[in-house]
Amino acid sequence: MACGTCNCNSPEIENLFMPKEALITETKWMTKDTKHFVLKWADGSKVSHQPGQIVEASLFGFGEIPLGFATSPTQENSFELVIRQVGRVSTALCKLEAGDTMLIRAPLGKGFPLDELRGEKVMIIAGGLGIVPTRSLINYITDRRDEFKSFTLFYGARNPSELLFKEDLVKWRSSKDVHYFETVDGCCEEDNWKGNTGVITTLFKQAEVTPDTKVIICGPPIMYRFVMMELYKCNVPHENVYVDLERRMKCGVGKCGHCQINDKYVCIDGPVFKYSELDSKEEAL
Amino acid sequence: MAVRVAYFDFTCCEGCQIEMTNFGDAAFLELLNHVEVVEFREAMSEKTTEPIDIAFIEGSFSRESDRKRLEEIRERASIVIAYGACAATGGINALKNHQGDYKKAVYGKDSEMPHLDSMCARGVDAAIKVDYKIHGCPMDKNEFVRVVSHLLHGKEPVIPDYPVCVECKQNETVCRYQLGDHCLGQVARAGCGAPCPADGIPCEACRGFVSNPNEEALEKVLIENGGLSAERAKYKSRMFAANHRSDAVKE
Amino acid sequence: MSVKFIKETDFNDFVGKMMEARTVVGPVAKKTKFVFGELESVDQLRLDYDVTILPPKKLFFPPRQDLLKFHGQKGTSCICPQPKVLFGVHYYDIKAIDQTDFLFNENNADQNYLANREATTIIGTTIQNVSPRAFFGSVGKNVNPKGHDGFLTRINGGWVFETLTSKGRDLLDFGKFIDADDAQKAEAAKVNTEEKTKSPEKIKAEGDVVAQKVRKSFSEDELWEEFAKDCFSCGSCNIVCPTCYCFDVQDNWNVDQHSGARTRSWDGCLKADFAECSLGQGACENFRETKGSRFRHRIMRKAVYSNEKLGGPACVGCGRCSLSCTADIADPVNVINRIVEG
Ligand code: SF4
Ligand code: SF4
Ligand code: FES
Numbered sequence: 084m085a086c087g088t089c090n091c092n093s094p095e096i097e098n099l100f101m102p103k104e105a106l107i108t109e110t111k112w113m114t115k116d117t118k119h120f121v122l123k124w125a126d127g128s129k130v131s132h133q134p135g136q137i138v139e140a141s142l143f144g145f146g147e148i149p150l151g152f153a154t155s156p157t158q159e160n161s162f163e164l165v166i167r168q169v170g171r172v173s174t175a176l177c178k179l180e181a182g183d184t185m186l187i188r189a190p191l192g193k194g195f196p197l198d199e200l201r202g203e204k205v206m207i208i209a210g211g212l213g214i215v216p217t218r219s220l221i222n223y224i225t226d227r228r229d230e231f232k233s234f235t236l237f238y239g240a241r242n243p244s245e246l247l248f249k250e251d252l253v254k255w256r257s258s259k260d261v262h263y264f265e266t267v268d269g270c271c272e273e274d275n276w277k278g279n280t281g282v283i284t285t286l287f288k289q290a291e292v293t294p295d296t297k298v299i300i301c302g303p304p305i306m307y308r309f310v311m312m313e314l315y316k317c318n319v320p321h322e323n324v325y326v327d328l329e330r331r332m333k334c335g336v337g338k339c340g341h342c343q344i345n346d347k348y349v350c351i352d353g354p355v356f357k358y359s360e361l362d363s364k365e366e367a368l
Numbered sequence: 369m370a371v372r373v374a375y376f377d378f379t380c381c382e383g384c385q386i387e388m389t390n391f392g393d394a395a396f397l398e399l400l401n402h403v404e405v406v407e408f409r410e411a412m413s414e415k416t417t418e419p420i421d422i423a424f425i426e427g428s429f430s431r432e433s434d435r436k437r438l439e440e441i442r443e444r445a446s447i448v449i450a451y452g453a454c455a456a457t458g459g460i461n462a463l464k465n466h467q468g469d470y471k472k473a474v475y476g477k478d479s480e481m482p483h484l485d486s487m488c489a490r491g492v493d494a495a496i497k498v499d500y501k502i503h504g505c506p507m508d509k510n511e512f513v514r515v516v517s518h519l520l521h522g523k524e525p526v527i528p529d530y531p532v533c534v535e536c537k538q539n540e541t542v543c544r545y546q547l548g549d550h551c552l553g554q555v556a557r558a559g560c561g562a563p564c565p566a567d568g569i570p571c572e573a574c575r576g577f578v579s580n581p582n583e584e585a586l587e588k589v590l591i592e593n594g595g596l597s598a599e600r601a602k603y604k605s606r607m608f609a610a611n612h613r614s615d616a617v618k619e
Numbered sequence: 620m621s622v623k624f625i626k627e628t629d630f631n632d633f634v635g636k637m638m639e640a641r642t643v644v645g646p647v648a649k650k651t652k653f654v655f656g657e658l659e660s661v662d663q664l665r666l667d668y669d670v671t672i673l674p675p676k677k678l679f680f681p682p683r684q685d686l687l688k689f690h691g692q693k694g695t696s697c698i699c700p701q702p703k704v705l706f707g708v709h710y711y712d713i714k715a716i717d718q719t720d721f722l723f724n725e726n727n728a729d730q731n732y733l734a735n736r737e738a739t740t741i742i743g744t745t746i747q748n749v750s751p752r753a754f755f756g757s758v759g760k761n762v763n764p765k766g767h768d769g770f771l772t773r774i775n776g777g778w779v780f781e782t783l784t785s786k787g788r789d790l791l792d793f794g795k796f797i798d799a800d801d802a803q804k805a806e807a808a809k810v811n812t813e814e815k816t817k818s819p820e821k822i823k824a825e826g827d828v829v830a831q832k833v834r835k836s837f838s839e840d841e842l843w844e845e846f847a848k849d850c851f852s853c854g855s856c857n858i859v860c861p862t863c864y865c866f867d868v869q870d871n872w873n874v875d876q877h878s879g880a881r882t883r884s885w886d887g888c889l890k891a892d893f894a895e896c897s898l899g900q901g902a903c904e905n906f907r908e909t910k911g912s913r914f915r916h917r918i919m920r921k922a923v924y925s926n927e928k929l930g931g932p933a934c935v936g937c938g939r940c941s942l943s944c945t946a947d948i949a950d951p952v953n954v955i956n957r958i959v960e961g
Contacts, residue, residue, distance in 0.1 A: 096696070096698045096730045096734055097728075097730060098686070098687065098696035098698055098730060098731065099727055099728070099729050099730065099731070100686040100687055100731070100868075100881065101687060101694060101696055102694065104692075142692065143687075143689035143691070143692050143693075143694060143870060143879065143881065144521060144523070144689070144870050144871075144872050144879055145521070145523055145870055146868065146869065146870045146881075147868065169897050170524075170897050171523050171524050171526075174522075174523075174524075175521075175522070175523065178522075184692060186692065186694070304904055331894070331896050331906065333867070333868065334866075334868065336726070336727040336729070337725070337726045337727060338722075338723065338727070338729055338864070338866070339865055339866050339867070339868070339883075339886070340864070340865030340866075340886070340888060341865065341867075341886075341893065341894070343888075343916075343920075344906070345919070345924065346919075346923070346924035346925070351726050351727075398874040398875065399874055402876055513874065514871060517871070517872050517874070517876060518872075520876055521872065521876070526869060529891070529892065530852075530853070530854065530890045530891070530892075531851055531852070531853040531854075533851070533853035533854070533855045533945075534853060534854050534855070534858060534887070534890070537672075537673070537854075537855050537858040537859055537943065538682040538683075538858060538884075538885060539682075540649070540654050540672045540673045540677075542649060542650040542651065542652045542672065543943065543945070545945050546651070546652065546942070547650065547651065551945075553853075554851035554853050554945055554946075555851060578852075578891070579891070580852065580891055581851075582849065582850065582851050582852070582910075584849075585848070585849035585850070585851060585946050586851070588849065588946075589849070589945050589946055593945060593947070
């Protein structure tokens with residue numbers, strides 16, 4: 084479409100930055116600052132992403148932010164996003180309700196390496212908001228459980244009220260498809276928490292992790308270092324470890340340079356990286 | 369419902385307020401469709417005690433007796449914005465913080481009169497919590513409109529925190545240093561669009577410093593490349609950034 | 620395609636005719652320096668310039684560029700290329716344009732750049748005067764410029780004009796060109812070979828040795844902090860660089876508070892908050908927190924990181940960063956030589 088503000092007659096040129104409209108069908112506050120959205124493409128198209136891929140979600144006037152898909156493509160007609168109010172864009176997006184439109188560019192980046200995970204023992208370690216993008220893989224695995232040898236999931240949150248996807252947790256706790264372990268850093272009496280307390284690495288005492296396990300880590304930067312130390316004790320080589328670094332993007336299409344870690348671009352080479360392929364952990368984690 | 373805004377002034381030349389009434393152009397008038405000005409000393413006479421959505425404060429905090437008035441404003445206002453260099457940083461008023469004899473120099477034999485008593489000049493955030501600052505002497509009208517526009521949408525305004533050099537380079541202005549002059553652009557907070565160097569005048573950092581100014585390097589560069597004497601280089605940035613310098617007087 | 624000759628006395632007439640028919644952007648004087656600007660008269664053209672303050676990337680990738688305009692939540696694209704002739708580009712800048720052509724195209728084609736680029740005819744020219752900090756002769760020697768449509772070489776009595784594409788050949792219509800003879804061609808070839816030896820500064824090792832040694836120096840934090848001690852984090856070295864292309868994107872409303880634009884503007888990895896992101900609950904993380912780590916990132920980006928995909932270093936040796944750094948620490952020659960010499 085011509086730009087409408089000058090006399091140019093440029094034919095329809097595809098603009099990388101043009102978002103698509105997605106209709107919000109349901110919303111729910113998961114914690115006091117974190118909101119869950121169920122969406123479908125306004126043009127009726129089916130979901131086409133890979134687990135671990137990302138979206139740039141936006142509202143005109145406020146800007147864009149990168150988010151991970153919270154759902155697996157095995158769910159075809161809708162997708163879910165989780166947004167925590169932390170900045171300009173996320174605060175504006177969290178004001179949206181069912182019936183509103185969200186603007187989205189997706190799918191972006193490379194997701195989890197499903198081919199390398201199939202037929203293997205898979206373990207996911209998710210801290211805090213890290214459960215959101217990894218849920219796209221968790222759901223994928225539980226939907227196609229027979230394609231994977233074993234599946235272990237560690238999930239840690241700061242306190243019980245910050246645990247996300249509470250309905251999923253109930254399922255996972257009793258499911259035979261996943262060895263599920265959870266912990267909170269701390270809790271108070273009203274929480275009535277009966278589970279494990281302590282940082283996520285305390286869960287290593289409860290589960291057996293063999294060196295041939297493929298491990299996926301997603302969480303706050305500080306978590307990686309401690310988890311890596313535990314994995315080292317379990318003799319898991321760096322080639323078997325994948326990290327999901329999605330928090331550092333701007334344009335999402337490999338141009339703006341903001342996500343660059345050494346010679347890698349998180350937005351197109353990642354957000355999921357093999358740990359052994361990141362040369363400077365200093366810039367990455 | 370229109371957003372209720374009010375303007376207040378403290379120790380300053382009131383130039384920013386005048387600047388605002390001078391806007392007179394389409395941009396500002398259009399903005400008035402979205403706000404209701406309930407108090408504006410320079411332009412209208414009615415005053416209110418009602419709650420305000422946005423309070424714009426001009427002028428520095430330089431007399432203890434102003435504290436109460438500032439606190440009252442804070443109480444009434446959901447958002448407080450310090451606009452103009454004086455309110456944002458103490459501005460040029462803070463020059464006196466480093467001078468013991470200014471009263472005599474300025475007021476001569478009247479200098480002992482009690483109403484001339486004042487303390488160090490500081491930004492209004494020395495007395496109350498300030499939500500946002502619109503820097504500059506005078507503040508930049510485009511930035512003012514942008515900040516207000518963001519606030520009208522409930523969006524936290526974007527206030528630049530990088531040096532003026534960025535804007536000079538983007539404007540392709542010939543650097544003062546390449547013309548044998550000096551400049552403070554390397555440590556001065558951008559956002560003004562760098563009009564001074566474009567007009568052939570060094571940047572005086574009227575918007576104060578960026579958050580992490582390299583003061584040591586500035587002094588060195590002012591001497592080695594800018595041709596200033598060691599003495600001048602040392603104090604050069606006091607004009608507008610006295611309260612941002614590492615030798616700022618705290619009390 | 621063809622090699623032509625035009626007499627010195629016919630040259631201005633050629634430029635004048637071209638300007639009547641086309642928008643021509645070329646080097647013009649600004650105070651004591653030069654910039655690429657739209658020509659209004661023939662005598663503004665200064666093909667004897669040494670280097671421009673900003674590289675010609677600004678024509679395709681302006682300092683501020685609207686990516687989308689919006690009305691409420693409806694967006695419209697604003698890709699709107701204007702045909703231009705970019706006249707008188709030095710070979711190091713053509714090499715830089717080749718890089719940005721590649722980078723804006725790879726993986727995801729960005730028409731906000733590419734459409735402007737496509738609409739532009741680029742004519743290169745000999746370097747008649749050399750910038751005092753240039754070192755183009757000692758970087759990326761095996762990489763030749765390729766994205767231009769024609770090249771003008773000044774020789775005795777006139778100019779040899781080599782056309783390389785049909786866009787370049789179209790300009791022949793504007794001047795009294797004749798076929799260049801062998802002597803003229805040989806003279807032009809000599810001029811263009813010699814100009815590469817004229818840059819005053821020199822990197823003292825070949826690109827692959829530089830890449831290897833600079834990469835190895837990554838973990839020498841103290842060295843990088845020392846290099847960056849006087850850094851103002853002003854990003855000037857990024858902004859003037861022909862091969863830097865990072866940007867920030869911001870949305871702003873127009874005064875009607877309903878319509879507005881999503882705009883990108885040049886950013887720089889030396890700016891303090893470039894790699895900062897918020898983690899929520901007031902916390903933020905800066906992945907290149909120190910001046911040294913940011914300084915290192917630029918040098919790595921210029922000498923190491925993209926060599927493989929670009930076929931040589933990203934730095935083309937224009938020397939703009941050295942000229943624009945008021946602390947005079949940005950010069951890649953000083954940094955790289957210090958590292959390669961140990
Ligand atoms: S131009 Fe110089 S002072 Fe400015 S960011 Fe670059 S290296 Fe630092
Ligand atoms: S790094 Fe410096 S010398 Fe190299 S291309 Fe960029 S501006 Fe020119
Ligand atoms: S987010 Fe822009 S390059 Fe990756």
